[in-house]
Amino acid sequence: MYLRSLLLLLTVCTYACQSQLPGSHSGVKVGAQVLIDEHLGELQGKRVGLVMNPTARVEDKHMLDTLLASDVNVTALFAAEHGFRGDAGAGETIEDGVDQATGLPVFSLYGETRKPTEEMLEEVDLLLFDMQDVGARFYTYNVTLGNIIEAASAHGVPVWVLDRPNPAGGNYISGWMLQDKHRSFVGGYPIPMAHGMTLGELARMMVGEQWIEHAEKSTLRVIPMEGWKRTMKWRETGLEWIPPSPNLPTFRHAYIYLGTVLFEGVNISEGRGTPDPFMMIGSPSSTLTTSHIAPLRRTFEGVNIERVSFRPRSIPGKAPNPKFEGERCHGVELQITDINRVDPVVLGVELLATMLDATPNAELSGFIEKLSGIDRSELLQQLEDGSYREQWEKTAQQFSQQRSEYLLYE
Numbered sequence: 001m002y003l004r005s006l007l008l009l010l011t012v013c014t015y016a017c018q019s020q021l022p023g024s025h026s027g028v029k030v031g032a033q034v035l036i037d038e039h040l041g042e043l044q045g046k047r048v049g050l051v052m053n054p055t056a057r058v059e060d061k062h063m064l065d066t067l068l069a070s071d072v073n074v075t076a077l078f079a080a081e082h083g084f085r086g087d088a089g090a091g092e093t094i095e096d097g098v099d100q101a102t103g104l105p106v107f108s109l110y111g112e113t114r115k116p117t118e119e120m121l122e123e124v125d126l127l128l129f130d131m132q133d134v135g136a137r138f139y140t141y142n143v144t145l146g147n148i149i150e151a152a153s154a155h156g157v158p159v160w161v162l163d164r165p166n167p168a169g170g171n172y173i174s175g176w177m178l179q180d181k182h183r184s185f186v187g188g189y190p191i192p193m194a195h196g197m198t199l200g201e202l203a204r205m206m207v208g209e210q211w212i213e214h215a216e217k218s219t220l221r222v223i224p225m226e227g228w229k230r231t232m233k234w235r236e237t238g239l240e241w242i243p244p245s246p247n248l249p250t251f252r253h254a255y256i257y258l259g260t261v262l263f264e265g266v267n268i269s270e271g272r273g274t275p276d277p278f279m280m281i282g283s284p285s286s287t288l289t290t291s292h293i294a295p296l297r298r299t300f301e302g303v304n305i306e307r308v309s310f311r312p313r314s315i316p317g318k319a320p321n322p323k324f325e326g327e328r329c330h331g332v333e334l335q336i337t338d339i340n341r342v343d344p345v346v347l348g349v350e351l352l353a354t355m356l357d358a359t360p361n362a363e364l365s366g367f368i369e370k371l372s373g374i375d376r377s378e379l380l381q382q383l384e385d386g387s388y389r390e391q392w393e394k395t396a397q398q399f400s401q402q403r404s405e406y407l408l409y410e
Contacts, residue, residue: 033058036066049076052064064102149203163199168255170407173399193345201407202406271312279333300350307331311328
């Protein structure tokens with residue numbers, strides 16, 4: 001009996017340990033690994049520019065280092081939001097500069113210039129794009145990708161997208177469709193809040209639907225993953241989570257972010273400046289009662305919703321100036337118990353309705369229209385009458401049909 005228990009314990013431990021290793025068990029091979037294994041020879045003789053950040057890693061090694069070690073002629077680096085090395089907070093301007101480790105020039109795509117200029121592309125024959133997305137319309141990497149393809153197409157430079165998983169899965173479509181009048185850098189294309197596509201698929205759709213200029217001249221190539229299925233959420237890929245931005249330290253945070261990001265458009269803290277951004281919501285004037293919390297607990301499975309008080313603090317490189325810095329906020333903390341039973345966008349919207357009711361001085365800013373994609377008045381009306389669910393269902397059906405020809409995975 002003791003031996004059997006010991007063997008069982010060892011088996012569980014072995015599985016648990018191995019499941020933390022990049023690529024273990026799942027067999028998912030990201031596009032960057034496929035490039036290394038099968039296409040490196042095609043880069044020889046070319047001047048290569050990299051649009052990457054710290055998530056561009058294979059087997060715990062950054063793609064920049066891997067490519068340089070393979071004698072690929074890397075000539076320029078391009079930095080999106082958060083920087084090439086990932087050391088800038090959300091919204092912080094990125095400056096042009098030099099990568100200290102390699103001496104290569106770094107061109108900012110998150111400052112005064114948000115797409116490569118002709119001068120930036122002078123020493124580039126080919127651009128490689130490799131950044132981990134979170135599956136959200138308002139996550140700026142997809143607009144940066146569109147800008148890259150647009151600028152590269154105008155100047156005859158091919159773009160290869162090294163594909164990576166959509167952490168929320170390829171079947172999760174939710175939220176409002178972006179209205180054209182609310183287009184911005186946090187919402188550039190007519191897609192739902194959660195679109196269920198990889199960046200490689202989305203790039204194909206940008207070109208195919210001609211959402212970007214010079215689409216007809218683009219030379220886009222997607223290096224697909226191997227082994228990824230649309231049903232997979234992040235944990236099922238077996239890949240290591242590398243934060244795509246400082247305030248998404250784990251997949252749980254990134255998943256909940258799909259809905260609670262809406263609090264960035266309200267004078268209520270979204271949890272920046274705490275250990276759990278987007279999972280702690282509150283403000284100094286919020287007064288939650290049992291009548292607020294009980295319906296949420298009854299409605300949502302797979303998540304514990306607890307009342308909490310917290311004080312946001314300044315965290316350099318992560319939350320330098322959070323809302324209500326140093327003030328005691330009252331609100332809720334979200335603790336995921338079963339991620340497969342959580343609908344993050346519906347949770348975020350219902351939590352928004354609850355917090356608006358519990359916060360006397362709550363106000364929506366114009367930014368919430370860029371995040372949600374619709375007018376504030378329309379959003380409030382749909383929260384009140386619950387009609388958003390019917391709207392989202394129609395949106396998901398229409399978008400599923402529209403995107404179908406651009407999908408790369410089953």
